[in-house]
Amino acid sequence: MASTQQPSITLIGGGLVGALLAQQLARRGFPVEVYEKRADPRRAGFTGGRSINLALAERGLQALRTAGLADDVLTRAVMMRGRMVHTRDGRSGLQRYGVDDSEVIWSVSRGALNMLLLDAAEAAGVRFHFGQSLVAADFDARRVRLADEQGVERSIDAGVLIGADGAGSALRAAMHAYRPLGERIEPLGHAYKELEIPPAGQLPAGLLGDSGGHDQFAIEPHALHIWPRGGYMCIALPNTEGSFTVTLFLPAQGAHPSFATLPDAAAAETFFRDDFPDLLPLIPDFADDYGSHPVGTLSTLYLERWHIDGRALLIGDAAHAIVPFHGQGMNCGFEDTVALAALLAEAPQDVADAFAEFQRVRQPNANAIAAMALENYIEMRDSVADPHYLAKRELGVLLAERAPQHFMARYRMVTFTHLPYAYAYDRGRAQDQLLQQLLRGSTDPRSVDLDAATTALQATLPPLPSLRHG
Known part of the structure; x- marks a missing residue:
């Protein structure tokens, strides 16, 4: 009779994604050990690499709800209703992200959030080992070699390896040396x-x-x-x-x-x-x-392969690091943790299949948000004060009010719904083309016949999927 015992998980990286994934796996009965190269930030103080504030949006919030942590996190966050654009002549104006205060994003401290997630994971039974850097991995023997802060090395049995150790992932380097992953860094x-x-x-x-x-x-x-x-x-x-x-x-x-x-x-x-x-x-x-x-x-990281059969997998920035201009890096990584934990819980004895399905489902979405993050940099630094951009934005708002089942701004799809990133990317491109056709180069959205525009929208694009909030 086959054993139904959950396989042991060795997680490399105890940052945001690693800690949340560890908590979710432990709550599902998986034994989880986490090895983090930095010291415990709850004792040594937070000294993370990038410290850009994090923008928490609906996808990340939903992952935190799944983990029972959303309310605690929001008490440590500041609501942001939209972009306050400051022009060269000293004027400023708010461009809302959503329709009202039900559609906002939240500014959170990376360090404070990481410490909250570490506490939650430990409470779920996860064991953390800080000051432990991955030196090498033997994927055939399922062992890894670690070094402490003094450089003293040791070798341990690894079980199922998951790398949540960020854009500079040591596990990714070891996997790539063992079996090339098709890595491309732009x-x-x-x-x-x-x-x-x-x-x-x-x-x-x-x-x-x-x-x-x-x-x-x-x-x-x-x-x-x-x-x-x-x-x-x-x-x-x-x-x-x-x-x-x-x-x-x-x-x-x-x-x-x-x-x-x-x-x-x-x-x-x-x-x-x-x-x-x-x-x-x-x-x-x-x-x-x-x-x-x-x-x-x-930089943006692209990989053709995220896993080595059922022995090792990369998640979050270790698999698909993106630029920060859509505020979705953490949200995407948190969404990863929900998908992976569910797949492993459904088939704990078929880890290779779970890893393959995880990549199949998540990779197109990771590629889509990578593209949208690059586009959003241009939008933020150039377009937010451009008359053509502002005209398309205003016309989009008018169409969304008239035909909410057929039009939703791409930013809202990405930030306030659970629609797949890949869907939001493709739908956003189609909507943008329609807006350009309707404006015909004009910067005055009021020059557009809204009745005709609404008819054209409904004839051109199918209704949006019903899945939006929550």
Whole structure:
């Protein structure tokens, strides 16, 4: 008689996706051991690599609901209703993400969220081993070699290996050396650096912007702020204590402006004074921030294969790292964990089949959100102030009001529904083509005959699937 015991899982990586996956597997009866190269952030403090604020949307929230953690996370988050666009002449205006406050995204701290997920996983029975780096993997013997923070190595039995160790995955490197995965990394050519707007109480009163009546914050807290400048931009996301994490995105090399032409804080401050004059006064520690914070790189990872039969699998950024401009990297990774945990629970003795089905279902969606994230960078830095983009956006809102079963903006499909990313990508392209045809180059959506446009929409595109929220 075949054993029904759940196979033991060895997870490499205890970050956001690793901790959430570990919790979900443990709740389903799988023995889970997690090996994380960094120290335990609950004791050593959070020292993660990228610290860009995370935008939590419906897909990620649904995964957290599945894990019983959504309410706890939301108490540590700040609601963002839309993009607050800051133009060169000092004006600003809110572009809502959704139709009302039922469709918002949430700014969350990477470190605080990681620690909450670690606590939840441990409560479910997961065993964590911190300060343990993967050195090598023997996939035939099902063993891995680990090194501690002093470089002392040891070898352990691995069971089923899952890599949730991020874009620079050590398990992916080991898998690729054993059996090529068809890896392709496409650098964006742009990079980023983080700065900070402190809480309002730390700024002179005369410098404060419009905080919407929220005295704790220097500027409106319930928005993702964008200073689009065509080819580059700054963004700012709120933190619960009243500060904002500011991120400057620029070309890495090339003509001014690029990080290559801003080698020090003095050059960067001159650049900000010219291009972001309303933002610079809100960053009193600009010189220290710019001088001490590293320049981060941005790339997209594509793999042809995510697994080696039933022995090893990659998930989250380890399998499909994307650029951050749609705010969907974490949400996509969290969606991965729900799909994988369900597949393994359905057939715990058929791990190879579960891994193959996981890749079949998730890979087209990962590719789709990778493409949309790249497109969203152009939209954020260039299009949000472009009259043609704004006309299409306004016409789309009007059509969505008249025919909600046939039109939903792509951003809303991605951010506020569970429709597959691949569907949202294809449907969004079809809708965009229709909007362009209806406008015929005009920047005035009111020039469009809405009755005729609605008829054309319903004749051209089938109704949207019924699955939306929740």
